[in-house]
Amino acid sequence: MAFDGNLVSVLQSLVEAFISPEEDLMLCSPRLGFSDEETEEAREEEEVALRIAIEEWKAQRTSAKITWEATLSQKDFLTTFRVTRPLFKYLLYEWEREQQADAWKARVHPAERQVLAALYYLGNLEPITSVAERFSMMPSTIHSVIMTFTNFIETLGDRYLSWPNAQEKIRCSEIVRQNGGLPGVFGALDAALIKIRAPAGDEKAHYIYKKVSTGLKCAVVMQFVVDAELLLRDVHLAAPSDANRASILQTSRLWELLHCTVAEETHIVAPAVYPLAPTIMIPYVGEQLSPQETTFNELHSEAFKLTRNVMTALKSRFRRLQLLDQKLTNIFKIISSTCILHNMAIMREGPEVLQDLQMSYRSETDEDGWHALPQETIADFGILGGEEKRHYLTTVLS
Known part of the structure; x- marks a missing residue:
C-alpha cells in the first residue's frame, strides 16, 4: 500500500478541510501516493481502503x-x-x-x-x-x-406477491360476504397516484398529471388488485400519459389474466371507469335505479373500500411513498419493493399490527383525490358475459 502511518489520523485532518469528505477525498486520493506507474489493481485496492477508512473514522466519531x-x-x-x-x-x-x-x-x-x-x-x-x-x-x-x-x-416477489388460487379466492370472498360486501368478491381493482419529484429530461412530460400555478405535479400510476385480507395480488406501474384507468388496464398483464378466466365464479369489484366483465363487477350507473340495483351498488361500495384501506395502510407504513425523490428507475424499484414488504408484513405480522401503526395518510383527504387521472369517463365496452353475471347477482340479492 502507498499509505504510511495511521490512516485514520490522516483522514481525520483531511476531512476537517472539506465539507464533503467522501467526494473530496476520492478526488484527492492520487496526491496521497498514487503514481502513473501503479497498476489499476493497486489503484482500486487503495480506493477501497480509503473508503473503508473514511467510513470507519466516521463510525468512530459518531459511535454513540x-x-x-x-x-x-x-x-x-x-x-x-x-x-x-x-x-x-x-x-x-x-x-x-x-x-x-x-x-x-x-x-x-x-x-x-x-x-x-x-x-x-x-x-x-x-x-x-x-x-x-x-x-x-x-x-x-x-x-x-x-x-x-x-x-x-x-427477489422475494414470487413468494409474497402473486395471483390467488381458487381456494384463496373462495376464502377471501367469504370474508367479504361476512363483512357486508357483494357475494363472490375476493378483491378490488383500482389505480392510485404515487407522487414524485419532476423527473429530469424528456421523461418529465409522461409523468405530469396536473399543472398548477406553483409548477408541475408528477406521479407514477399504480394499478393494483387487493384481496379481502389487504394483500396486494397484482401491481402494475404506468405513467399518467398512458391515459385513463381502462387504457392502463388493457396494457397490463392483468387484462389478459382477467380476460382468460371468464368462467370464474368469483370476481373483483371496480369503479365504473373499468369495463364490466365476468371477473370485474362495476356498479350500475344512472339516476333512476331499481331497488335491487341500488342494493347491488351499496354492497359493491362496501367491498370496494378495500382499495382505500390498502392504500392507507401502504402509504402510512411506508411514508416514503407519499413523495418519492429519486431517479425513475429507482422509483419503480422502491414502489415494487414496498408492495412486497407490505404483503410480507400482513402475512408474517398479521393485520392487527396495522392498528398499532400511525395511519398518517388519508386517501380521502388527498388534495388530488383517490386516483386523479384526467379525462375519465364511464367505460363503454366490456367482456362477454359480464352483463349476464351482474344481472344474476342483482337478482339473487332481492
Missing part, C-alpha cells in the same frame, strides 16, 4: 448513534422502522443468507444496520442526508444500501 435502535421498545421499534422486530430479524436473515451487502460495506456497516437504515428510509420522509447521519454513513453509501435492499426485496 450506532446502537440507538437497540434501546427502543417493541412499540417504538414498530413506529420507527414500520415493521415488527420479528419481521426485521427475518429480513436480516434473508439478507445475510443471500449476501446482498457489498464486501467493503459489510466490513464497516454490519448487515443489521444496513437493513435498519433501508427500512427507516422507506418508512419516513427525512432527507437522505439526514438518514445517512442518523446511521453514521455517507449519503452515497446509504443510497447504495437502499437500492441494494430494494433489489433484494424484489
Whole structure:
C-alpha cells in the first residue's frame, strides 16, 4: 500500500478541510501516493481502503448513534422502522443468507444496520442526508444500501406477491360476504397516484398529471388488485400519459389474466371507469335505479373500500411513498419493493399490527383525490358475459 502511518489520523485532518469528505477525498486520493506507474489493481485496492477508512473514522466519531435502535421498545421499534422486530430479524436473515451487502460495506456497516437504515428510509420522509447521519454513513453509501435492499426485496416477489388460487379466492370472498360486501368478491381493482419529484429530461412530460400555478405535479400510476385480507395480488406501474384507468388496464398483464378466466365464479369489484366483465363487477350507473340495483351498488361500495384501506395502510407504513425523490428507475424499484414488504408484513405480522401503526395518510383527504387521472369517463365496452353475471347477482340479492 502507498499509505504510511495511521490512516485514520490522516483522514481525520483531511476531512476537517472539506465539507464533503467522501467526494473530496476520492478526488484527492492520487496526491496521497498514487503514481502513473501503479497498476489499476493497486489503484482500486487503495480506493477501497480509503473508503473503508473514511467510513470507519466516521463510525468512530459518531459511535454513540450506532446502537440507538437497540434501546427502543417493541412499540417504538414498530413506529420507527414500520415493521415488527420479528419481521426485521427475518429480513436480516434473508439478507445475510443471500449476501446482498457489498464486501467493503459489510466490513464497516454490519448487515443489521444496513437493513435498519433501508427500512427507516422507506418508512419516513427525512432527507437522505439526514438518514445517512442518523446511521453514521455517507449519503452515497446509504443510497447504495437502499437500492441494494430494494433489489433484494424484489427477489422475494414470487413468494409474497402473486395471483390467488381458487381456494384463496373462495376464502377471501367469504370474508367479504361476512363483512357486508357483494357475494363472490375476493378483491378490488383500482389505480392510485404515487407522487414524485419532476423527473429530469424528456421523461418529465409522461409523468405530469396536473399543472398548477406553483409548477408541475408528477406521479407514477399504480394499478393494483387487493384481496379481502389487504394483500396486494397484482401491481402494475404506468405513467399518467398512458391515459385513463381502462387504457392502463388493457396494457397490463392483468387484462389478459382477467380476460382468460371468464368462467370464474368469483370476481373483483371496480369503479365504473373499468369495463364490466365476468371477473370485474362495476356498479350500475344512472339516476333512476331499481331497488335491487341500488342494493347491488351499496354492497359493491362496501367491498370496494378495500382499495382505500390498502392504500392507507401502504402509504402510512411506508411514508416514503407519499413523495418519492429519486431517479425513475429507482422509483419503480422502491414502489415494487414496498408492495412486497407490505404483503410480507400482513402475512408474517398479521393485520392487527396495522392498528398499532400511525395511519398518517388519508386517501380521502388527498388534495388530488383517490386516483386523479384526467379525462375519465364511464367505460363503454366490456367482456362477454359480464352483463349476464351482474344481472344474476342483482337478482339473487332481492
